[in-house]
Amino acid sequence: MSAAVPTMRHVRGFDLVRPFSLGMVILLMLPLVLLPLASVFVYGTGRGLRSFWAALTAPEAIFALQLSVVTSFYATIFNVLFGLLAAYVLSRYMFFGRTAIIVTISLPTAIPTAVAGFALLLLWGPYGMLGQWMPERFQFMFTPYAIIIANIFVTFPLAFGVLMSVFETMDPSLEEASATIGATRWQTFWHVTLPSLRGAVVTGALLTFARSIGEFGSTILVSGNLALSTQTAPLYIFSKFNEGQVEAANAVAVVLALFSFAIFSVLFFARDWLEGK
Amino acid sequence: MGVTAREPDNFEHDEAQPSAVAASVVGLSKSFKKTRVLDDVSFDVGEGEALVLLGASGSGKTTILRIIAGLEHPDTGSVRLHGRDVTELPARERGVGVIFQSYALFPRMTVEKNIAYGMRIRGRPRGEVKEEVNRLLALVKLEEHRTKYPSQLSSGQQQRVAIARTLAYKPQVLLFDEPFGALDAQTRIHLRREIRSLLRQVNVPAIFITHDQEEALELGDRIAVLHAGRLEQIGTPDEVYNRPETEYVATFLGAANLLLGVVGEGRVALGTAVLHAEEEVARFREGQSVKIVFRPEDVFLSLAGQLPEGVRRLTNGVIEEKLFVGAYERLTVRLDLVARQPAGDGPPLYDVTINTPESRLGVPVFVTRPKPETDTTRLSVGDRVAVGLRSFRILPNYALSSERAGQVVDTGRK
Numbered sequence: 276m277s278a279a280v281p282t283m284r285h286v287r288g289f290d291l292v293r294p295f296s297l298g299m300v301i302l303l304m305l306p307l308v309l310l311p312l313a314s315v316f317v318y319g320t321g322r323g324l325r326s327f328w329a330a331l332t333a334p335e336a337i338f339a340l341q342l343s344v345v346t347s348f349y350a351t352i353f354n355v356l357f358g359l360l361a362a363y364v365l366s367r368y369m370f371f372g373r374t375a376i377i378v379t380i381s382l383p384t385a386i387p388t389a390v391a392g393f394a395l396l397l398l399w400g401p402y403g404m405l406g407q408w409m410p411e412r413f414q415f416m417f418t419p420y421a422i423i424i425a426n427i428f429v430t431f432p433l434a435f436g437v438l439m440s441v442f443e444t445m446d447p448s449l450e451e452a453s454a455t456i457g458a459t460r461w462q463t464f465w466h467v468t469l470p471s472l473r474g475a476v477v478t479g480a481l482l483t484f485a486r487s488i489g490e491f492g493s494t495i496l497v498s499g500n501l502a503l504s505t506q507t508a509p510l511y512i513f514s515k516f517n518e519g520q521v522e523a524a525n526a527v528a529v530v531l532a533l534f535s536f537a538i539f540s541v542l543f544f545a546r547d548w549l550e551g552k
Numbered sequence: 553m554g555v556t557a558r559e560p561d562n563f564e565h566d567e568a569q570p571s572a573v574a575a576s577v578v579g580l581s582k583s584f585k586k587t588r589v590l591d592d593v594s595f596d597v598g599e600g601e602a603l604v605l606l607g608a609s610g611s612g613k614t615t616i617l618r619i620i621a622g623l624e625h626p627d628t629g630s631v632r633l634h635g636r637d638v639t640e641l642p643a644r645e646r647g648v649g650v651i652f653q654s655y656a657l658f659p660r661m662t663v664e665k666n667i668a669y670g671m672r673i674r675g676r677p678r679g680e681v682k683e684e685v686n687r688l689l690a691l692v693k694l695e696e697h698r699t700k701y702p703s704q705l706s707s708g709q710q711q712r713v714a715i716a717r718t719l720a721y722k723p724q725v726l727l728f729d730e731p732f733g734a735l736d737a738q739t740r741i742h743l744r745r746e747i748r749s750l751l752r753q754v755n756v757p758a759i760f761i762t763h764d765q766e767e768a769l770e771l772g773d774r775i776a777v778l779h780a781g782r783l784e785q786i787g788t789p790d791e792v793y794n795r796p797e798t799e800y801v802a803t804f805l806g807a808a809n810l811l812l813g814v815v816g817e818g819r820v821a822l823g824t825a826v827l828h829a830e831e832e833v834a835r836f837r838e839g840q841s842v843k844i845v846f847r848p849e850d851v852f853l854s855l856a857g858q859l860p861e862g863v864r865r866l867t868n869g870v871i872e873e874k875l876f877v878g879a880y881e882r883l884t885v886r887l888d889l890v891a892r893q894p895a896g897d898g899p900p901l902y903d904v905t906i907n908t909p910e911s912r913l914g915v916p917v918f919v920t921r922p923k924p925e926t927d928t929t930r931l932s933v934g935d936r937v938a939v940g941l942r943s944f945r946i947l948p949n950y951a952l953s954s955e956r957a958g959q960v961v962d963t964g965r966k
């Protein structure tokens with residue numbers, strides 16, 4: 276990534292705009308992003324590491340973090356596999372209604388997550404359009420499965436978008452070359468297409484995971500928010516804060532923040548590798 | 553023009569007619585939506601022969617290549633490889649080697665793995681694969697680059713990897729899609745030589761597609777000139793260059809002057825000039841409208857009005873423009889083909905409409921003279937000279953494919 280940085284050589288003398296505009300940007304970023312994040316860490320460790328550790332190792336906290344990781348993991352697996360399938364089909368075949376499908380798949384990005392959760396509830400809930408016809412033992416609203424479904428609903432467009440753009444910009448002659456060399460479709464996909472998608476798969480997975488693990492709006496509606504049962508980490512933070520247990524909420528918040536830093540760092544620093552350079 | 557400066561060894565293959573047919577297409581036609589891109593195209597490629605499909609963009613050459621490779625299906629017609637009809641076979645069962653314009657090397661595989669790919673997917677034993685890869689790496693002289701990735705190689709090296717990758721599965725025919733399209737002139741000439749000698753070593757028939765006439769003349773044992781989906785002419789470089797059968801071929805391969813004439817007894821009348829051509833007009837009837845086609849380098853100019861043996865006198869002319877272009881001198885000579893304006897406002901007796909901006913009387917032709925000639929006889933603008941032709945072609949003046957396509961031929965091209 277060596278994009279030419281434009282210089283301001285056309286400006287004569289001292290460029291007053293430079294310190295002023297730069298200062299504005301930093302001033303805005305401080306209260307909006309940096310200070311809130313910093314306060315999480317400052318507060319979390321403010322009363323000593325021991326109480327922080329105690330708050331973090333509370334059974335409810337550990338369960339909530341585990342549940343978040345596990346549900347996000349399944350949502351990620353689903354998104355990558357079906358994202359690959361959908362992107363492959365929609366980029367390789369032209370058919371009537373193709374654009375409509377692409378728009379539909381991408382729609383959830385524009386839907387508020389609370390609306391997404393509410394919609395799922397209306398459909399699959401015990402009194403929902405489909406839910407009311409389902410036998411009791413298959414009811415999955417207010418279970419971890421509902422959390423996974425909600426995560427998929429909200430994050431699928433992310434994985435799909437990343438994969439689709441790579442499929443569409445891929446040189447078609449690579450696959451054609453593979454075919455003329457004698458490879459079957461499957462061999463071509465496995466040896467040629469998939470390696471080119473390596474970066475997109477990792478990016479899509481990380482984006483999905485990062486988004487799922489912090490998902491709140493849809494989860495709180497479909498999960499039931501039961502401690503030690505269907506309470507994910509963000510729900511735990513919300514509940515504990517409401518109960519006035521700021522320290523408990525804060526401990527989990529620190530972990531979630533670290534998670535996202537880690538994922539963001541991978542996406543940022545491994546960008547060249549992910550883009551296949 | 554470089555075209556006439558070909559090395560003599562290239563002519564060796566011209567006469568060698570291939571004995572066995574390695575690949576052939578018969579009556580290929582193809583339309584995309586409602587546009588006809590191929591119209592009844594047939595040709596053969598002999599064993600060990602290099603055939604060049606030459607045409608401008610949109611002539612259908614890429615489509616032919618893709619049909620032979622099995623990446624496109626023809627509407628009608630068939631593809632045969634070593635006598636076997638493969639029209640209905642998918643690409644992977646044809647055993648055709650395609651060298652794509654972008655080379656299409658697998659970016660995540662090393663040079664070795666790229667070359668081994670064809671054998672790997674065929675499940676060849678590891679030892680055999682390794683041996684063959686070593687042999688091919690030596691053949692294309694890339695031994696020290698074996699563990700590099702395609703992005704670390706130069707264009708020429710990438711191209712050799714692409715060739716080695718196809719040779720690994722012993723293709724029935726090699727197809728080159730604009731192999732030097734993206735390269736600069738220097739590299740292009742170098743790579744051409746390399747590929748030619750490589751092909752001679754492996755003795756696999758090859759089909760090149762290109763829009764570059766110089767490239768076609770140098771690479772091909774034979775050249776097939778395509779225009780608007782039709783095959784205009786197929787023949788050795790010598791044939792298509794020196795004996796073009798259509799106006800399009802004459803003008804697409806190098807520059808050509810075109811003059812309208814009428815066939816008379818043993819001669820062609822061009823306005824006020826007469827060109828004696830006993831043999832050449834034998835296939836035309838008297839009074840038939842024809843076109844005389846000749847190359848700028850086939851024109852002989854003489855200040856003294858004396859033309860050497862074998863040069864046929866055309867007419868006189870005035871040098872109107874002189875340009876020095878490196879090894880050549882390029883002249884515009886306005887021929888006296890037009891009778892003096894008759895008294896009064898009567899129409900000129902002879903009027904040629906060639907696509908030049910000039911509105912003056914007389915017909916401009918382009919002439920090139922090589923250095924030895926310019927050194928011995930100096931000509932300058934305004935000189936009156938006798939104009940003779942070393943060689944020329946007479947083509948019927950009707951139903952030309954270029955006219956079919958509604959195009960006007962610009963004789964001043966190049």
